[in-house]
Amino acid sequence: MDRLIYTAMTGAKHLLEQQTTNAHNLANATTTGFKAQLDSFRAVPVISEGLPTRAFVVDATVGTDFSTGVLQHTGRDLDVAVQGKGWLVVQGEDGTEKMTRHGSLKISENGILQTQNGLQVVGEGGPITIPPEVTIAIAKDGTISTIPMGTKPNAVQTIGRLKLVNPPESNLVRGDDGLFKTKDGVIPDADAAVTVTHGSLEGSNVNVVDSMVTMINLARQFEMQMKLLSNAESNETKASQILTLG
Missing domain, CATH: 1.20.1260 (Ferritin)
Structure with a gap:
């Protein structure tokens, strides 16, 4: 029994x-x-x-x-969606680099580029600082450019580049915070083949x-x-x- x-x-x-x-x-x-x-x-x-x-x-x-979710066009300057395979790198609360597909960004009161929940976005050269009173443009390769308000469009200044990575999916694990990291703890290098779409967000799959x-x-x-x-x-x-x- x-x-x-x-x-x-x-x-x-x-x-x-x-x-x-x-x-x-x-x-x-x-x-x-x-x-x-x-x-x-x-x-x-x-x-x-x-x-x-x-x-x-x-x-x-x-x-x-x-699998990739549906892209939703927002037209917002600080919204990016990773095209195809790849991840956007952010700094977790424990200070380590982690990965996310949530590309809705904001600028903190100190001018630091962050996610909506306050995590710093990692650039290829470290944290990305946005100067005040500028128009932001994010290129397909993740390069962030600014144009001061009231100036000619050709006065473009490059201030950084998003760190975009594409580690093997078999080596990824989801953390308790919803962010992904590698199982072996190795921080992946930037992958130039990963691209983003400016003014769009990726929906849930x-x-x-x-x-x-x-x-x-x-x-x-x-x-x-x-x-x-x-x-x-x-x-x-x-x-x-x-x-x-x-």
């Missing part, structure tokens, strides 16, 4: 974890640059003195869907319809596991009654 109980219990436990991941994806369906999380499960047989008739479910890895269907399927699978536990309890009760009559 315990075989059925533990098998159903582990299945229900990991179904709840998968439901949590799916709900997290749905909650970020409108988050700029968000990459959907993927759960991967595998069956592990239980090795005992008897026959290997039982198998437990184990959460093997939590992966990431790196979460498919809302697929996520809703997945949520319904997971709920049904969880209900099936609960029915197995209920059947195990019913069988145990009837077995106890038979033993009592005997």
Whole structure:
């Protein structure tokens, strides 16, 4: 009887974890640059003195869907979207370089180029400082140029270049802060092949319809596991009654 109980219990436990991941994806369906999380499960047989008739479910890895989201044109000077493969480098709260696809930027009160949540954008030469009262233009290769207001358009000054990288996706891991870093801790070098689109943002790659269907399927699978536990309890009760009559 315990075989059925533990098998159903582990299945229900990991179904709840998968439901949590799916709900997290749905909650970020409108988050700029968000990459959907993927759960991967595998069956592990239980090795005992008897026959290997039982198998437990184990959460093997939590992966990431790196497909590109839909580009949304905003027309804002400080919005950039990475085209194709690649990442924008920012400085995390712990001071290390991390990667993101969220290209909605702002200028701090000190003139430092930052993300909307206050993280410094890393340039190829360090932090990028924007002078006051200028018009900003970001080229396809990430070069940032400014034109002082009230001057001729040909008075262009280059002040820096975004650090754009493209490490192997197999070497990337998502941190608790939602930013990505390399598994080996090696800071990737700038990749000249990575380009950006000025005045646009990349939307989330979460498919809302697929996520809703997945949520319904997971709920049904969880209900099936609960029915197995209920059947195990019913069988145990009837077995106890038979033993009592005997």
